[in-house]
Amino acid sequence: MTESTISNDSITNEPEPSGSLKAFGAVHKAFRKRAGYTQETYAPLVRFHPSTVASIEQGRRFPPRVFVERAEEVLDAFGALKAAYKYAGREEGLASWFRRWAELEELAISLCTYENRLVPGLLQSEGYARTLFGARVPLLTDSQIEAQLVARMERQRMLAERPNTVFSFIVEEHVFQRRTGGVDVTRELIDHVLEVTELRNVEFQLMPMARDIHAGLNGPIQLLETPENEWFAYCEGQESGQFISDPKSISVLHMRYAKLRSQALTPDDSRSLLERMRGAL
Structure with a gap:
């Protein structure tokens, strides 16, 4: 490969x-x-x-x-x-290995994300993102947390500013059930996701915990299509990120993502489950 x-x-x-x-x-x-x-x-x-x-x-x-x-x-x-x-290579708040992907995001006509660890950055509420940055090891300074938070919130503007770009998200149910940051942060997070996913260009699906096996067990998937209809993928690890352009590798990830879509709850059922989780808090 x-x-x-x-x-x-x-x-x-x-x-x-x-x-x-x-x-x-x-x-x-x-x-x-x-x-x-x-x-x-x-x-x-x-x-x-x-x-x-x-x-x-x-x-x-x-x-x-x-x-x-x-x-x-x-x-x-x-x-x-x-x-x-040539010298504008240092973007505050973004890890160096993420910038190539972030640059392509600015132009993408479709973005597909499967996540089993946490809520994707484009869907995070401010309180949830702040909780994640505050818990990072090694610890960040207050100014570093603010820089990362600004960068993350800035990226989210893509969802509303680019109505012709299709955003697809599949997220594991247990990510919300963990209640990262406590009840108040989780309530704010669910409200934020419900609001964002009302946009016509944003599709959101939950992978239910009742689904004991599915096509995403190898880890998170991010796929992106450029205006020239080229596809790229990105895989993020603990301290590095991998940018994938090989067509054979991307074909495999496409097959897995398509299978995940069929195995996850429908968008309507996903919203209903989020609303029930919200009501149980």
């Missing part, structure tokens, strides 16, 4: 300095203003949401490569943005 793996250079779970991102954002803002565009008039030209442009200029979001290429063309930046982009 051939797998393309993210480089292990400087792998870390710790939040990293965002100075390079702020520098890129400042350079981009200067060229945008020089060209006479506001964020609102400029955003359609690079085919990104104005809020994304704002986040990039504030140094809070890693600029996707396609954004940089379009910005260079629209702003006639003489290669300055591409040069600055």
Whole structure:
């Protein structure tokens, strides 16, 4: 099995300095203003949401490569943005080995996630995410927790901002039954998931504990489709992540995910079960 793996250079779970991102954002803002565009008039030209442009200029979001290429063309930046982009490799709040996947997420037309350990980041409530970061070993500082929390909440904007992107989630029932963070945090989490999954582009299924064996026993699965209809996969471990592009490997993961969909509860039954869990708290 051939797998393309993210480089292990400087792998870390710790939040990293965002100075390079702020520098890129400042350079981009200067060229945008020089060209006479506001964020609102400029955003359609690079085919990104104005809020994304704002986040990039504030140094809070890693600029996707396609954004940089379009910005260079629209702003006639003489290669300055591409040069600055080379040093914009440190996104605060995101582990270094996760960034390649996060960059592709920005453009994906479909995302499929199966999780058996915890609620996926795109569905986490703020209290639940804060609990996870607060319990991390080794311990994070308060500023590191806040940095990671901001990055996680920022990513979640994709769900509402990209109605044409299909998001599919399959999560083990026991993840909610664990009541991570206590009753109040779990109640907030379930309310948040119920709200998010009302979006037409978000499909959520629970894998019931009564299902004693299923196709996901080998671990979590993440699949992603690009606008060019290329598929990639991502597997996350304790201290590293693996980016998979091999078609044969992705085909296997597709088969497993399709089987998981048939073995999990339907979206309607999943919501009903969540509501019953919510009522039992």
